[in-house]
Amino acid sequence: MDKTLLKNFYSEMVKIRFCEESFVEPILSGEIKCPVHLCTGQEAIAVGVCSALQKDDYVFGNHRSHGHYLAKGGNLNAMVAEVYTKQSGCSKGRGGSMHLIDKEQGFVGSAPIVTGTVSLALGAALAAKTRREPRVAVSFFGDGATGEGVLYESLNFAALKKLPIIFVCENNLYSTHLPVRECRPEQPIFEIAKPFGITTSQVDGNDILAVFNGAQKAVELCREGEGPFFIECLTYRMRGHVGPNDNVQGAYTDIRPESEVEEWKKKDPIKRFEELLLEDRVLEEKDMEEIKQEIKKEVDNAHKLANEDVRPCSEDINKYVFR
Amino acid sequence: MSSDKRKLSYGLAINEALLQMMEKDSSVLLCGQGVKSPWYVGATCKDLVQKFGEDRVIDTPISENAMTGAAVGAALTGMRPIILYPRMDFMLYAIDPIVNEAANWSYMLGGKASVPVVIWGIINRKGEQGTQHSQSLQTMFAHIPGLKVVMPSTPYDAKGLLIAAVQDDNPVVYIDDRQLYNLEGDVPDEMYSVPIGKGIIRKEGKDITVVATSYMALKAVQAAELLEKEGIHVEVIDLRSLKPIDKELLFSSIKKTGKLVIADGTWKSYGVAAEISALVTENIFEYLKAPIKRVALPDTPAPASRTLEDAYYPDEKEIIKAVKEINK
Ligand SMILES: Cc1ncc(C[n+]2csc(CCOP(=O)(O)OP(=O)(O)O)c2C)c(N)n1
Ligand SMILES: [Mg+2]
Numbered sequence: 314m315d316k317t318l319l320k321n322f323y324s325e326m327v328k329i330r331f332c333e334e335s336f337v338e339p340i341l342s343g344e345i346k347c348p349v350h351l352c353t354g355q356e357a358i359a360v361g362v363c364s365a366l367q368k369d370d371y372v373f374g375n376h377r378s379h380g381h382y383l384a385k386g387g388n389l390n391a392m393v394a395e396v397y398t399k400q401s402g403c404s405k406g407r408g409g410s411m412h413l414i415d416k417e418q419g420f421v422g423s424a425p426i427v428t429g430t431v432s433l434a435l436g437a438a439l440a441a442k443t444r445r446e447p448r449v450a451v452s453f454f455g456d457g458a459t460g461e462g463v464l465y466e467s468l469n470f471a472a473l474k475k476l477p478i479i480f481v482c483e484n485n486l487y488s489t490h491l492p493v494r495e496c497r498p499e500q501p502i503f504e505i506a507k508p509f510g511i512t513t514s515q516v517d518g519n520d521i522l523a524v525f526n527g528a529q530k531a532v533e534l535c536r537e538g539e540g541p542f543f544i545e546c547l548t549y550r551m552r553g554h555v556g557p558n559d560n561v562q563g564a565y566t567d568i569r570p571e572s573e574v575e576e577w578k579k580k581d582p583i584k585r586f587e588e589l590l591l592e593d594r595v596l597e598e599k600d601m602e603e604i605k606q607e608i609k610k611e612v613d614n615a616h617k618l619a620n621e622d623v624r625p626c627s628e629d630i631n632k633y634v635f636r
Numbered sequence: 637m638s639s640d641k642r643k644l645s646y647g648l649a650i651n652e653a654l655l656q657m658m659e660k661d662s663s664v665l666l667c668g669q670g671v672k673s674p675w676y677v678g679a680t681c682k683d684l685v686q687k688f689g690e691d692r693v694i695d696t697p698i699s700e701n702a703m704t705g706a707a708v709g710a711a712l713t714g715m716r717p718i719i720l721y722p723r724m725d726f727m728l729y730a731i732d733p734i735v736n737e738a739a740n741w742s743y744m745l746g747g748k749a750s751v752p753v754v755i756w757g758i759i760n761r762k763g764e765q766g767t768q769h770s771q772s773l774q775t776m777f778a779h780i781p782g783l784k785v786v787m788p789s790t791p792y793d794a795k796g797l798l799i800a801a802v803q804d805d806n807p808v809v810y811i812d813d814r815q816l817y818n819l820e821g822d823v824p825d826e827m828y829s830v831p832i833g834k835g836i837i838r839k840e841g842k843d844i845t846v847v848a849t850s851y852m853a854l855k856a857v858q859a860a861e862l863l864e865k866e867g868i869h870v871e872v873i874d875l876r877s878l879k880p881i882d883k884e885l886l887f888s889s890i891k892k893t894g895k896l897v898i899a900d901g902t903w904k905s906y907g908v909a910a911e912i913s914a915l916v917t918e919n920i921f922e923y924l925k926a927p928i929k930r931v932a933l934p935d936t937p938a939p940a941s942r943t944l945e946d947a948y949y950p951d952e953k954e955i956i957k958a959v960k961e962i963n964k
Contacts, residue, residue: 347764347940398764398941409766409940426725426768427698460697461729488698490673496697559675568673627947631936 314522319595322364322521324604326356326583329380331605331612332389336396337557339616345396347409348425350377354519354551357582358483359384361524362451362544365532366419371437371450373430374423376411377483377550381453386418393615399622406625407633428454428461431480435467438478438540449535450478457488459502468543472509477535479528480506480543483518485550490559490568506543518546519582522589549577642825647679647817649791653798654681654718656827658688661716664802667694667703668720668756676722677758678817704730704755708738708807711753716802724757724811725771738807739782753808754801755783759850759901760814761938762945770938772902774849777809778878778911784808784832785878787850791821793876796830804832813851813901835882837889841869844963845889846955848899849875849908852931856899859955868963878908886912887920894925897958899950904932926962931955 333353339345352359359380363372366385374381382392388403395402396410404412411425421437424430434452441448458464459482471478482502486493493502506513512531516523524546531542551574553559590596596604644652658664670676672685672695685693696703700721707719721727727734738751755777761770778785784806788794794812801808838853839860848856853874860870871889875882890896896916898909909930916928931954939948 346942347766348769404940406941407766407939407944409764411768412766412940424768425766426728429768457698460699462699462701463729490670490675491695491697495695624941624943625939627943630934630939630944630947634936 316595318364319590322360322525323586323590323596323601324608325360325364325384326521326586327605328389328608328611329356329359329383330583331608332383332393333379333552335612335616339397340556347396347398347411348555349396349410350555351552351557352377352380352550354577354581355483355485355548356380357521357524357586358481358518358546358548359453361521362479362481362528364525365528366449366451368419369448370419370532371421371434371441371448372419373421373434373437373450373452374413375427375430375454375458376423376425377455378413378423378453379410382413382415382420382423385415385420387413387415387420389611390615390618391415393612394619394622397619397622398624399619400625401618401622405633428458428463431458432463432467434478435471435476438471438476439474442474442476447536448477449532449540451481452478453481453483455488456482456484456486456493456502457496458482459505460496465505468506468509468511468541471541472511475538475540477538477540479531479535480541482543482545483548484545485548487550487554487569489554492568501545503543503545511541511543513543513545515545515547518548519580519585521582521586549580551578551581642823643820644791644823645679645817646791646794646812646819646821648682649795649823650680650798650812651682652823652825653795654684655687657799657802658684658692660827661802663714663716665692665694665707665710665715665717666720667696667707667717668722669696669698669726670722671695671720677720678814680817700726700729701732705733705737707753708733708741708751711751712741712749716752718754718756718802720756722758723760723769724773725768727755727757727773734777734783734807735780739780742806743782750805751807752805754798754810755807756810756812758812758814762815762949764940764942764945765938766940767937772933774811774878775902775907778908782807783879785811786832786876787811787878788876789816789850789853789874791819791823793830795823796828797832797876799827800829800832803829808832811850816851830876833877833880833882835873835875835877835885837885838872838874839870841871841893843869843893844895844897844959845871845873845893846897846899846959847873847875847886847912849878850901852899852901852950855950855952856955859952859959862952863956863959868959870959881912881915883915883919886916890916890920891923894923895962896924897929897931897955897962899931899955901949902933903935904930905935907932926964929958929962931958
C-alpha cells in the first residue's frame with residue numbers, strides 16, 4: 314500500500330487521539346461543560362472510512378463524532394472552540410461537542426438523537442442520486458442505534474432505490490450503561506442488513522487497514538450504482554460513555570469489567586498500527602515521535618485559541634434561528 | 637416524629653411512589669431507558685429492579701416508539717404501565733403511540749376501552765447540553781385531547797401526582813425536571829395522592845397573581861418573597877396540572893388581584909402561558925386591571941454556550957421585572 318497513505322492514516326489517528334485526550338483535563342476542571350463523548354479507541358473507524366471518501370462525499374455523525382469530523386477534514390480549531398462553546402466554534406457556540414459541522418469538507422452535521430441522522434444521510438444519498446452526482450453518503454451510528462425503527466426503514470429505502478449510502482455501525486459493545494447483549498438478541502449486527510439484500514460485512518474496527526479496505530470497496534461500488542452497503546466495525550471505547558469516565562453521582566457506574574477494559578487496551582488501534590508500520594519499515598520510532606510532536610503543537614494551539622476566544626454574547630440569543 | 641414532617645428529596649419522593657404503587661398493584665410495570673441505573677434517572681428508580689425483578693422493571697433498548705406502543709398495548713390488556721423517557725426530547729420518537737393511539741383510543745372506540753398508562757418525561761436542561769437535550773415540551777402534550785398533563789414542583793406533589801397518575805384510567809403525561817431532584821421537602825411516608833386538575837396557592841397575596849408551572853413555581857415564590865420586602869403582595873399559584881387546568885382557583889385569584897403574570901418554562905409562542913392568558917381574557921376580562929404578562933422561554937432552540945443559557949432560562953428576576961411592569 315502507498316506509504317503516504319499509511320502515514321496519513323497514522324497522523325490522522327494520532328490527531329484524533331491527542332485531540333480527545335486533550336479534552337480530559339478541561340472537562341475535569343469544568344472549563345468544558347457541555348457533554349463530551351470521547352471516541353478514544355475508535356479512531357481507526359473514522360479514519361479508515363473517511364480516508365476512502367472524497368471531499369465531496371457526505372458524512373453524518375452522532376453524539377460521538379469528534380473523530381468523524383476530524384477524519385473528514387473538519388477544521389480542528391473550530392471543533393475545539395465549539396467544545397468550549399466559544400464564538401469561533403464550528404457551530405458558533407450554539408451546539409457544543411454533539412453538534413459539529415464543516416460543510417466545505419463534506420461533514421454535513423452531527424447530532425445526538427440516536428439514529429436521528431441516519432435517515433438524513435439517506436436523504437443526502439437520494440439527493441446525490443437524483444442529481445446524478447458520483448457522491449457517496451456515510452452514516453455513522455452506534456450499536457445502540459440498532460434499537461430504533463428508523464434504521465430499518467432507512468435500510469429498506471436505500472436498498473429499494475439502490476442509493477449510494479454506506480451504513481457504518483460502530484459496535485463498541487455498549488449503549489450507555491447497557492451491554493449490547495441486553496439490547497438485542499445475540500445475533501451479529503451486520504446481519505440486520507441482509508433481509509434487505511444489502512451487501513454487508515463485519516470488520517475489526519481496531520484494524521485501520523481492514524476498515525479502509527472494506528470502506529474503499531463499498532465506496533467504489535456505490536459510485537458505480539451498486540449501493541447501499543453496511544459495515545459493522547467491532548471496537549471499544551476507552552473512555553466513559555460521556556466524559557473521561559463514568560463516575561455518576563459519586564458512584565462508579567461504568568459497568569464494564571476491569572478485565573474487559575484491559576483486554577481491549579491491548580487492541581489499541583494506534584498501537585497496533587504502530588507495530589505494523591515499524592515492521593514494514595514505513596515509519597521509524599523517531600518519525601512517529603516527530604508526527605506526534607507536530608500534532609501536539611496543533612492541538613495545544615487549538616486550545617490556546619479557544620481559550621483566548623469569547624462565548625457568544627447574550628444579545629445574540631435569537632441569531633441563527635432562521636437564516 | 638410524625639410522618640408528615642419527614643423530609644425527602646424530590647427524586648426519592650418519586651422513588652417512594654414507584655415502590656409503593658408497584659408493591660400494592662402487581663399490574664404496575666416500569667419501562668424505559670436507564671431504569672436500573674442512576675445514570676439518567678438519579679435516585680428515582682433506586683432498588684426497583686432488585687425488588688420487583690426485570691419482568692416488571694424493564695430497562696429497554698433505544699426504541700422509544702415501540703416501547704411506548706408496548707406500554708399502551710399492555711395498558712389495553714390489563715396492565716398499568718409507566719413508560720419513562722430520561723429526557724423529554726426522546727419522546728418525539730414516540731409521538732405516534734402517545735398522540736394517535738393512547739390519547740384517542742377511548743374516544744375513537746366509543747369509550748369501550750381506556751389507556752391507563754403513565755407517560756413520564758424528564759426535562760433535563762442546562763449544562764450546555766444544547767437543543768436536542770434540553771427541551772420542555774409540555775405544551776405539545778397539553779394541546780392533545782385525551783391526554784392529562786401534570787408537572788409537580790415539590791417533593792410532596794412529585795409523589796402524590798405520580799400515584800394519582802398511576803391510578804388514573806387515562807393516559808397521563810407526567811413531566812418532572814431533573815433540576816429539582818435534590819430539592820428537599822415534607823413527604824408523608826404513607827401512600828397518598830394529589831388530585832389531578834387541582835392547583836395550589838403557594839403564597840397568598842392581594843396585589844397581583846403569578847401563576848406558574850414546575851420549577852417556575854419555585855422561582856415565583858422566591859420572587860414573591862423578594863417583592864414582599866418592597867411592599868408588593870404577590871399571590872403565587874402553582875398549577876401542578878396543565879390539563880385539566882384548575883380554572884376555578886386561577887379565576888378566583890385574578891378576581892381578587894386583577895393582575896396576572898404567567899411563568900412557564902417552555903417557549904412563549906403558542907405555549908402554556910398563551911393558553912392561560914386566553915382563558916382569562918375570554919372568561920373574566922372585566923376583572924383585569926392591567927395587561928397580562930408572560931415569562932417564558934424565547935422562541936429559540938436551547939443554546940449550548942453558558943452565556944446564552946444564562947440569557948435563555950428565565951428566573952425570579954424576570955418574574956420580578958414582569959410584576960413591576962404591570963403593578964403600577
Ligand atoms: C432517541 C434517543 N434516545 C436515547 C438517547 C440517549 N442516549 C444517548 S447516547 C445513547 C447510547 C448510544 O449507544 P450507541 O449507539 O451504541 O453509541 P455509543 O455511545 O456506544 O457510541 C443513548 C441511549 C438519545 N440520545 N436519543
Ligand atoms: Mg455503543
